[in-house]
Amino acid sequence: MLKAYSYAAAAADKPLGPLEIQRRDVGPNDVRIDILFCGVCHSDLHMARNEWGGSNYPVVPGHEIVGRVAEVGADVSKFKVGDLAGVGCMVDSCRVCASCQEGLEQFCESPESFTQTYNSPDKKSGGFTAGGYSTSIVVDEAFTLSIPGNLELAAVAPLLCAGITTYSPLRHWNVQKGQKVGIVGLGGLGHMGVKIAAAMDAHVVLFTTSPGKIEDAKRLGAHEVVISKDAAQMATHANSFDFILNTVAASHDLDQFMALLKRDGTMTLVGAPEHPHPSPSVMNMIFKRRSLAGSLIGGIAETQEMLDFCGKHGITSDIEMIRMDEINNAHERMLKSDVKYRFVIDMATMEK
Ligand SMILES: [Zn+2]
Numbered sequence: 001m002l003k004a005y006s007y008a009a010a011a012a013d014k015p016l017g018p019l020e021i022q023r024r025d026v027g028p029n030d031v032r033i034d035i036l037f038c039g040v041c042h043s044d045l046h047m048a049r050n051e052w053g054g055s056n057y058p059v060v061p062g063h064e065i066v067g068r069v070a071e072v073g074a075d076v077s078k079f080k081v082g083d084l085a086g087v088g089c090m091v092d093s094c095r096v097c098a099s100c101q102e103g104l105e106q107f108c109e110s111p112e113s114f115t116q117t118y119n120s121p122d123k124k125s126g127g128f129t130a131g132g133y134s135t136s137i138v139v140d141e142a143f144t145l146s147i148p149g150n151l152e153l154a155a156v157a158p159l160l161c162a163g164i165t166t167y168s169p170l171r172h173w174n175v176q177k178g179q180k181v182g183i184v185g186l187g188g189l190g191h192m193g194v195k196i197a198a199a200m201d202a203h204v205v206l207f208t209t210s211p212g213k214i215e216d217a218k219r220l221g222a223h224e225v226v227i228s229k230d231a232a233q234m235a236t237h238a239n240s241f242d243f244i245l246n247t248v249a250a251s252h253d254l255d256q257f258m259a260l261l262k263r264d265g266t267m268t269l270v271g272a273p274e275h276p277h278p279s280p281s282v283m284n285m286i287f288k289r290r291s292l293a294g295s296l297i298g299g300i301a302e303t304q305e306m307l308d309f310c311g312k313h314g315i316t317s318d319i320e321m322i323r324m325d326e327i328n329n330a331h332e333r334m335l336k337s338d339v340k341y342r343f344v345i346d347m348a349t350m351e352k
């Protein structure tokens with residue numbers, strides 16, 4: 001076992017604080033990564049505070065991990081010591097079910113589903129998995145990603161969750177050059193959606209309720225910005241979208257966006273609301289054969305494809321770097337959407 005330093009929540013009502021943890025010895029297929037940066041995702045906060053139920057304490061959050069390979073097992077072929085490497089939301093799955101066989105590990109059909117990077121039962125060392133708010137992690141190479149060398153490393157970290165969560169639906173619904181694509185919401189997810197859809201040469205329209213975000217959305221690559229509270233402005237876009245990616249996690253009226261889809265258009269939801277959205281109008285869907293869908297992160301192969309795509313197009317997240325001991329304040333600010341657009345922890349600041 002190898003000692004690692006982490007930040008953990010000891011209970012739902014406790015702030016995160018330093019905790020020494022153990023990482024398993026490197027097995028034949030394992031890669032040990034010295035973590036350099038870890039992005040801060042909303043899930044981290046939900047899990048630390050047990051807002052979805054089922055949190056197992058202590059919780060060491062973090063699933064937007066980048067670092068350098070420090071040790072590899074005897075049978076590892078994809079990585080060598082010194083390589084850049086990343087880990088996202090999954091560290092293992094059953095690998096034999098139909099979804100795993102198709103490279104869709106995020107939909108693993110085994111009873112326990114995939115092994116989450118933190119707070120999942122740890123099949124290899126017992127206890128529960130501990131995430132990236134730590135100095136190192138040991139992961140099977142099958143769940144370890146290669147990081148393009150041309151990107152700013154700290155700003156790559158959020159691609160491992162926010163990046164793949166938006167890339168996967170844009171790919172799955174086959175967004176093409178010249179198509180009209182809407183992105184709803186300009187937060188951690190939305191700002192990645194804008195960048196990636198623009199790099200796919202779509203005509204990108206950002207929907208926001210905040211006029212203050214217009215300039216920033218255009219800087220990030222949006223061709224148009226629509227204030228979704230403005231019914232007249234919304235009406236000018238009726239029946240015109242091929243695809244809409246909705247990143248908003250708060251309960252809201254979906255019909256106002258469904259009405260903007262062309263015949264056969266799809267709106268895909270990637271935000272998980274605490275309270276349900278009002279039911280969408282069935283008539284609205286029937287008359288234009290419109291679809292409403294959901295999407296969850298992406299498989300490992302697709303996550304690698306996304307990283308390579310971002311390397312090719314020079315895409316990273318817009319980040320605000322923080323020290324490890326600033327994490328509790330960062331979680332508070334994230335709750336108020338007071339971040340442009342993702343916090344990333346500089347792991348060199350971890351207390352040892
Ligand atoms: Zn996440």
Ligand SMILES: [Zn+2]
Nearest residue numbers: 094097100108
């Ligand atoms: Zn499976």
